[in-house]
Amino acid sequence: MPTISIGLPVYNGENYIREAIDSVLGQSYRDFELVICDNHSSDATQEICEDYAARDPRVRYFRNEKNLGAAPNYNRTFELSSGTFFKWLGHDDVLADGYLEKCLAPLLEHADVVMAFPGLTYIDGEGAVIRHQNRPDFGMMAELPGERTRQFIDHQKAGDDVFWSVFGLIRREALGKTHLIASYNASDQVLLMELLLQGKFYQVPEHLYLRREHHNASMTRHKSEAERLKWFDTSLRKKLIFTHWNLLFKHFKAIREFKPRDSLTCYLQICRRFFLREWRTMGGEIKLIAKQLIGIGRA
Structure with a gap:
């Protein structure tokens, strides 16, 4: 080995x-x-x-x-x-x-x-x-x-x-x-x-x-969120993309699974990133998802 x-x-x-x-x-x-x-x-x-x-x-x-x-x-x-x-x-x-x-x-x-x-x-x-x-x-x-x-x-x-x-x-x-x-x-x-x-x-x-x-x-070749998602896994065909919200929940999941002794501090630091620094982007994702859902409903 x-x-x-x-x-x-x-x-x-x-x-x-x-x-x-x-x-x-x-x-x-x-x-x-x-x-x-x-x-x-x-x-x-x-x-x-x-x-x-x-x-x-x-x-x-x-x-x-x-x-x-x-x-x-x-x-x-x-x-x-x-x-x-x-x-x-x-x-x-x-x-x-x-x-x-x-x-x-x-x-x-x-x-x-x-x-x-x-x-x-x-x-x-x-x-x-x-x-x-x-x-x-x-x-x-x-x-x-x-x-x-x-x-x-x-x-x-x-x-x-x-x-x-x-x-x-x-x-x-x-x-x-x-x-x-x-x-x-x-x-x-x-x-x-x-x-x-x-x-x-x-x-x-x-x-x-x-x-x-x-x-x-x-x-460089895969600039859009959808293109990058397909690049990660060719079997995926998702239409709804909310990268930052997904990352927030995945970070929370990691903390929950590994159970560090100072979990609260870990959660607070992750919130500091997403809610204090990236709230505009996350708000934009909600608007985009709403538009996509409306489009799917009309299809």
Whole structure:
């Protein structure tokens, strides 16, 4: 059994997947497996991955019989893995050398740390640096879950950069207690909440995760809420979309399920985000839902 499993979900990733795989195989830390789940690609992804798997036994390649959607494919990489620690890797992203070694160290040293992740750097389609993360430290190292929730909410004030920590190195035991990547928009935010209720998040100061932004990236191609919902899971055909209300209730559900000792503080911090900062958006969703219901009733 390897110490670390890396899950690489991919669909039509021929342009960048070689660079992603090479960045894993070139790591200084060697005790890992790379689990690639191909979501029925129609380009050269299969041939590329099979070539790597034939040359390195640490590379395990699986191809789905049909496109399952992003969320089920992400989760399948975890289900097929066996490492004590797990991380996801986008097929168009890159790990700088030393990533695995430096993220593993705090997890081995501190039993109460459930996830470690490095600094984030954005790169473009050619690999040129765009910018670094918008805060120097996204760590959440408070002792109490409620205080870590407060740190999580405060980090969000700076933008969405903190959510990319979901690509950090995670204890398998903790990740297995979550709902993984669920089939709704921004479910990674709830996954992070489920993890921080179980333990601390440690940020390694070096910028070792290179997040690629390019015109063919999933979040660029799927701009509308409906398009992103279908991208998460191809079996979904929902018409009513209320992302922020759904996220509010999913955060509440996470607190209810994990029962932290300071649950009230956790609830209050989540309310601080949604009702104090995002009330306009949530009000807009109610209006949109009302219009959709009226339209359905007239159909």
